[in-house]
Amino acid sequence: MGVALFAMVIIVFFLVQAIALVHGIAARTPELADASFSFSWFEDPLFQQRLKDLGFNGDLVGMESAWSGGICTALILLVTWLWKRDRQTDLLGLRVPPIKHILKWGGLFMLMLLAIEGIARVFPVFDTDFMEQVVGSTTNFPLLVLGVVILGPLFEEFLLRGLLYGSLRHIVDENVSVALTAGVFALMHLQYSIPIMLLILPMGVVLGYARARSGSIWVPVLLHMANNGLSVLWP
Numbered sequence: 001m002g003v004a005l006f007a008m009v010i011i012v013f014f015l016v017q018a019i020a021l022v023h024g025i026a027a028r029t030p031e032l033a034d035a036s037f038s039f040s041w042f043e044d045p046l047f048q049q050r051l052k053d054l055g056f057n058g059d060l061v062g063m064e065s066a067w068s069g070g071i072c073t074a075l076i077l078l079v080t081w082l083w084k085r086d087r088q089t090d091l092l093g094l095r096v097p098p099i100k101h102i103l104k105w106g107g108l109f110m111l112m113l114l115a116i117e118g119i120a121r122v123f124p125v126f127d128t129d130f131m132e133q134v135v136g137s138t139t140n141f142p143l144l145v146l147g148v149v150i151l152g153p154l155f156e157e158f159l160l161r162g163l164l165y166g167s168l169r170h171i172v173d174e175n176v177s178v179a180l181t182a183g184v185f186a187l188m189h190l191q192y193s194i195p196i197m198l199l200i201l202p203m204g205v206v207l208g209y210a211r212a213r214s215g216s217i218w219v220p221v222l223l224h225m226a227n228n229g230l231s232v233l234w235p
Contacts, residue, residue, distance in 0.1 A: 002091075002167020005079050009072055009159060016068040024060040025050050056130060058138025065147030069155035076158045091166035092158065097216035105210040109223045112206055113230075116199050125195045131235035149232055153224035160185055160204075161211040161220045178208030203227070 022041070026032040029050050032041070041047040054060055080088045089095060120126040138144045160181045168177040182204030186197045207220040 001083060002163060002170070005076075005083065006159065006164050006167065009075055009079070009163070012075060013068050013072045013155070013159075016071050017064045020064045020067045021051075021060065024057075024063055025054055028054065028057075056133040056137065058134045058136070058144050059140050061134050062138060062140060062144035062147040065152040066143060067147075069147060069151030073151065073155045073158050076155075076163055080163060092162040093166065093211055093215060093217035095216050095218075097214045097219050101210075101214035101216070101219055102222060105206070105214065105219050106223060106226070109206055109210070109227070112202060113227065116203070119199065125193075126199055128192055128196050129235075130191060131231045135232055135235045145229075145232060149225055149229045153228050154221060156185070156188065157207070157211075157217055157221045157224055160188075161207060162217050165208065165211060174212050178205060178212060181208050 022037065025047065026035070026037070029046070031046060080091055084091050134148075135144070164184065165177050165181050168180060172180075182201055185204035185207070186201045189197055189200050192200070207223060210219045210223060211217060
């Protein structure tokens with residue numbers, strides 16, 4: 001049931017993102033702004049070019065993240081409550097963690113980020129200017145922060161280290177659950193190249209163990225938000 005709910009949320013997530021993306025492109029393209037949506041748009045050279053031009057647009061990225069993150073986080077809370085009722089807290093790890101867990105995993109996470117930054121500086125293949133393009137093209141910085149720094153990480157953690165991890169722990173051990181959620185976490189970041197996704201993988205492992213060992217989803221949520229906040233403020 002947990003894996004089925006996970007798949008349903010993923011489908012809704014990509015559907016909401018697609019709707020937000022198409023709406024955003026149409027609103028920024030005079031030739032499409034007054035036209036009714038048609039699936040033929042996806043074969044239209046104009047739409048394809050605008051999709052390429054606006055793929056890293058900060059306003060679109062912020063809007064997509066805000067809508068999909070907000071709607072799908074609420075959906076996760078709804079479906080897990082209908083499924084587990086009074087055991088929802090255990091499934092998602094909604095307990096408030098002791099401050100020592102936040103400090104411990106926060107320190108480990110920062111060390112990992114420094115290591116990743118060092119690798120990216122030494123090996124250019126691991127470098128990316130994605131966030132520089134996103135931040136540089138935004139005209140609505142508060143929306144970008146809401147989508148990328150707050151709602152995006154909140155959704156991803158509730159989905160992966162909450163719903164998926166909690167469901168997997170019914171059938172496999174802690175290490176396998178952490179590994180599987182980290183793998184899905186990397187695959188969800190297809191906007192990056194494969195080398196960058198390989199650097200995202202250990203981040204998912206640390207976030208997974210932070211959830212497992214602290215017993216709280218809020219530890220990886222805070223770490224994920226901090227990471228994305230640094231990416232936006234210091235791309």
